Amino acid sequence: MNWWLAAGSLAAVLALAGVARMLGLGGSQKLADGDDAIRMAEALVSGFEGRVGVVAADGGRAAVVGGPGDLVVIEPLGARHRATRFKSARIVMAHPEADGTKLALELQPGTVLRITVADAEAARAFAETLT
Template identity: 45%
Template sequence: MNWLQFGGSLAAIFALAGVARMLRLGESRIGDAAKAREMAEEMLAGFDAYGAIVGTDGKAALVLGNGTIAVLKRHGAKVAARRLLPPLQLFTAVEGVEVATGERLFGRVLLFGVVESDVRALEAQLTRV
């Protein structure tokens, strides 16, 4: 292999990486509560969101909706959503709170940097509406 071919291949790799970055491909961070509400409404049919908690790492969120709670989590380069009914089954972890979804393949969802009392307060808002 000559150096010109190696340099051309390397330049092509960087060009493709730049295009992917410009198009924001593979970016699935849940940035804030507004973004979490928007994502839940797009992914779940008939879901009207009005409150949310997002983990500080942007990998998971809980969103209040019309009688249900949506749980969002990063799944590879995309975000996946499931609809849960209260009361939520919570597990305290060192990093935050884990929410059990009841699905073996979806698993527990870790809300990094969130405490159980915040989740319970959000859950209580659902019963007030």
């Protein structure tokens, strides 16, 4: 085994990993705020116009409402995001707590999504628009 060849290969792999990290490639990007969520929902779902968006406190999951009952849920899917539209969603619970407002949304019969939103005002506007 040629040790110089092995060391050179390792150096090349580490250099490529450093370039990928500098460019922000790989991993899922976190959503910053409701406006980011609205832009992403409109880009991923054809014909959807978002009004109010909320992002989970951890930045991974988001929900965007387009009108009464019209909801798009955005979830990380590897390095990308997946958007799913629900036409008859409703608020089951909105409860303020110390770490943020906890929302429970019934997406369809038997399917409930729970999300904690750090911005209480955005959560209130979201709930009012969805109902």
